[in-house]
Amino acid sequence: MGNSKLLVLNDLSVWYTRGKPVLDKFSMELGTNEVVGLIGLNGAGKTTFIKTLSGLLDNFRIEAALWQDMPFKFRDRDFKKDRYTAFAEDHSFQFFTFREYASYVAASYGKKLTDIDELVRGFHFEEYTDILLKELSTGNLKKAYLITAFALKPKLLMLDEPVNGLDFQSTEYLYRQINNYRQHGTILFSSHILESICLTSDRVLVLEQGQIKRSFTGREIETAKIREVLKE
Numbered sequence: 694m695g696n697s698k699l700l701v702l703n704d705l706s707v708w709y710t711r712g713k714p715v716l717d718k719f720s721m722e723l724g725t726n727e728v729v730g731l732i733g734l735n736g737a738g739k740t741t742f743i744k745t746l747s748g749l750l751d752n753f754r755i756e757a758a759l760w761q762d763m764p765f766k767f768r769d770r771d772f773k774k775d776r777y778t779a780f781a782e783d784h785s786f787q788f789f790t791f792r793e794y795a796s797y798v799a800a801s802y803g804k805k806l807t808d809i810d811e812l813v814r815g816f817h818f819e820e821y822t823d824i825l826l827k828e829l830s831t832g833n834l835k836k837a838y839l840i841t842a843f844a845l846k847p848k849l850l851m852l853d854e855p856v857n858g859l860d861f862q863s864t865e866y867l868y869r870q871i872n873n874y875r876q877h878g879t880i881l882f883s884s885h886i887l888e889s890i891c892l893t894s895d896r897v898l899v900l901e902q903g904q905i906k907r908s909f910t911g912r913e914i915e916t917a918k919i920r921e922v923l924k925e
Contacts, residue, residue, distance in 0.1 A: 697762075699723045699849065699879050704756035706903075707738070707745050711752070715741045717903040723849070726875045730890035731883040733900035734923060739883035740781065742900070743853050747778045774802055777847045779838040781854035787827035791818070791837045794826060798841050806844035815866045816840055832858035843870050850874065852882035856889045868892055887916045899923065 700723040
């Protein structure tokens with residue numbers, strides 16, 4: 694984990710129905726060049742948090758938000774260019790092929806996507822690069838967005854349930870990409886699969902009742918310990 698703070702959020706509350714917050718007084722920090730796993734039972738608010746940070750939700754309030762020590766808003770242009778989100782389910786750009794989508798992302802972020810051919814091979818995606826996204830299986834659609842994410846190399850890469858739908862070989866390759874990402878930036882990813890959390894994370898945050906209830910670091914990150922907390 695880097696010594697400096699990349700992201701600081703204090704007292705974030707998010708709701709779909711007023712008076713029934715999904716996240717309530719939620720606070721967290723992310724350091725530079727670290728991998729942080731976010732885990733919680735279904736309905737804990739993992740995807741809601743990632744959607745909020747990605748600028749997709751309007752019903753929220755927050756006491757303070759700092760990006761690289763400066764106040765920011767989730768929809769600020771500069772912040773949007775520093776982060777990319779691969780969602781658990783994403784049916785945008787369905788009439789783009791993967792190559793067209795990757796080119797669009799590169800232009801939007803003003804970057805050249807590096808290592809894209811290597812990532813295509815690593816995820817065993819060679820046969821699908823020129824097929825419309827709407828025609829891909831769930832697993833291959835997930836691969837399309839993951840390849841784009843790792844090729845883009847943003848300062849903050851957010852992955853929502855990245856293992857879902859992947860075959861064994863692609864899952865192992867994903868773990869390697871996550872573990873190697875510290876040289877490029879920070880990863881925040883949600884998962885309900887303890888293996889993915891324990892094999893890759895520098896820190897594990899347990900989300901319960903709309904707040905971070907526990908944090909595990911280093912040798913504390915063990916499947917049995919985290920499972921016991923989730924059962925409490």
